[in-house]
Amino acid sequence: MQRFADLLDRLVLTPSRNGKLRLMVDHFRTVPDPERGYALAAITGELDIRSVKPAMLRDLMTERMDEVLFGYSYDYVGDLAETIALVWPSPHDGEVVRRNDTPTLERVVTELDAATRAEGPRLVEAWLDRLDSSGRYALLKLVTGSLRIGVSSRLAKQALADFGEKDIVEIEELWHGLRPPYLALFDWLEGRADKPVSAAASPFRPVMLSQPLEEPDHGRIRPEDYAAEWKWDGIRVQATVERGVKRLYSRTGDDVSDAFPDLLDYMTFDGSLDGELLVAHPAPKGGGRPAVHPHQGSVRDDIVVGTFSDLQQRLNRKSVSAAVMRKHPVFLRTYDLLQDGADDLRALPFAERRARLDRFVAALEPSRFDISPFVPFSAFEDLARLRADPPHPVIEGLMLKRWDSAYVPGRPKGPWFKWKQDPHLIDAVLMYAQRGHGKRSSFYSDYTFGVWTGPDERPELVPVGKAYFGFTDEELKQLDKYIRDNTIERFGPVRSVRAEPDHGLVIEVAFEGLARSARHKSGVAMRFPRVSRLRWDKPASEADRLETLQAMIGG
Structure with missing residues (x-):
């Protein structure tokens, strides 16, 4: 011990x-x-x-x-x-x-x-x-069960791979067929035994990841070489069925099946799908908001796709109630087929896998499975325009995939690119601070920030988000001192910080997107907020207003 x-x-x-x-x-x-x-x-x-x-x-x-x-x-x-x-x-x-x-x-x-x-x-x-x-x-x-030591499950698997001088892909493919204390695994890693044979049905298949698209690569993106798809703002999952065993994996190989039984019920296939988990409701009479514009193909007006905030109601749960499933039903927007029955398709070109995917998904329940549509383009400038103004709020950019690319685990350079929208920026005022955990437990490192609302002569701050990263260790010390010096109320580990038009700390906040939310007093929810920089120079009165964020949603 x-x-x-x-x-x-x-x-x-x-x-x-x-x-x-x-x-x-x-x-x-x-x-x-x-x-x-x-x-x-x-x-x-x-x-x-x-x-x-x-x-x-x-x-x-x-x-x-x-x-x-x-x-x-x-x-x-x-x-x-x-x-x-x-x-x-x-x-x-x-x-x-x-x-x-x-x-x-x-x-x-x-x-x-x-x-x-x-x-x-x-x-x-x-x-x-x-x-x-x-x-x-x-x-x-x-x-x-709450170690919080800065080590992910995948990092531990990488340590195993380094220890045994193996490829991490081999570890990931075996993992779900192994049980503690992993005696057979360590025997293999130390060369005393053959590689264990995974007994798990529906194993995880390590995912292929994309590279951010940089400016030097813009010239290589041509319609004859690359397919373009929307990048959906959900969570990447792998849905696998083998020998009657149904499993849903996160992109890191964690089994998340228990949180989404409503999707598992409709996994009536034999194979492995790669895609984006989203929330969708049946559209009201008269149709819902199309998944994409008509001229970009694959229009769906029978469902209304929810935001990431809707999906968050389903995440990180070991079990889920029937009421939550009714309120936030999930579906899988697929974009690749890794296994079709007994056929492993990963070595085939993307164009061939995609053709197989079209036939595969056509036999599945459409309220639970569909296909991420291609985005037609004739020149790179078309993609730049579409990226800047996507047709749906659950789109966060574009994916670009070579037609001839095999499905290779890891992040190879060149076959797949992601071209995300530039992050949004607002100026907000620090309102509350909470102690961190682990090595940050002595510092106030979790911050709630707000923007102004109400009449100009009597403005009020309303919280719009929380952030706990994006700053350096030195900035953390500066923030901690500021919070201690400007505390006006204490609530256990939380402090309320003085925040008035003529006295307050402005934080520039970066975030990926916004959605309407009835759960928050402000009526908005941020996607991936983080501290971009500290605006010690800016008066609190000049921070943004709630109307600015509401306009972003409207846009």
Whole structure:
């Protein structure tokens, strides 16, 4: 357990991607089985410890510490596991802690897996008494499943590939047929056994990604070489059915099937589709807004495509209610066919795959599956004009794909390009700030900002978004000091910051798009907002007004 705790500590404090990779590779190299396998499962989110929940940990603290004092501590630190790890008192009743009796990671996982909800918290309590602060932190992060150490599942798979000198594609194709503690996987990576045979039906097929289109590449985009499609503002998914097993994967290979049972019900095919998950409702009588303009083909007036804000109501859920599915039904706008029955199509040219896709999707339920239409063009200037003024608010740019391109995992240079719209910019005023997590827990790093509304003589700020990245470490320190110096109210870990026409901090905010939202007081929701720059020079009274954002939606 101590080796796992040391790994987490170092991963949290190591900002660089390559540094994190080296730490994980070293851990896999020096820590024996099954400890390293359980560490891998924890990092990739493959452990599901059901015998301990966060509320149980809070109850444990009330037995050891004044509840109000713990509440103040939690507000200050901002992270439950870190707070408990720091304030956990020494054992009571004169019990002597035996540090050589600390549990192994294997013991923690196996005993908690077999424990009831009554037994789990008591096991954790006993181990907390035997661990130091870093060990307690690792244990609590493990049981709550919220590591937040800056390591994605894919980065951990890249570390495995580096460790075994393999291609990450091989790891990704095997992953969903493996189970912790991954003994067969490590035997193969260390050369002691043959490559495992994935037992999983409907495996994930690593996705092909695009390169941003840069100006030097503009001249190569010709109709005879490239197809153009709209870039839809949903989430990239892979829908796969094999031997009766239906799975829906994110672009990074995470199985998200449980969140979208309404789509799985209509996956009546045998194969693998690549596409964009969107929300769509049946159009009212008289027709809805077409998916594209008539002259650009494939018009659909039988559905109304929702915004990314609608789709967000379905994301990051382990289960979804019938009411949510009725309110935000999803469908798949397909753009590639990777597997057709027993035929692997990935080596075929895109033009041939697309022809197969047309026939494949024609047999599926049209309210749940359609095809992303081509965008006809005769010159690059046509694309530039269309990119600047797309026909639908759920379009965020263009995709450009060589007709002769095979479906190659990764991000090869040249076959596929994405040409996104330039981000929108507004000037907003900082209104609230909240403490961050992990290494940012001592700083106010999550910001709520607003724009002006109401009459000019009595303007009011209305929140329009939140952002927590886009600034440097030095700017974070400047922001933190400004917030502390200008706090007017406190709400636990949140501070209200002075924001008036003649006194306030203006933040230039970049974002990808806007949508109407009944959930927000302002009536608008931003897509991917981030801090573009700090406008220390600009008076708060000169920040943008809500009417500016409303006009963007109208446009």
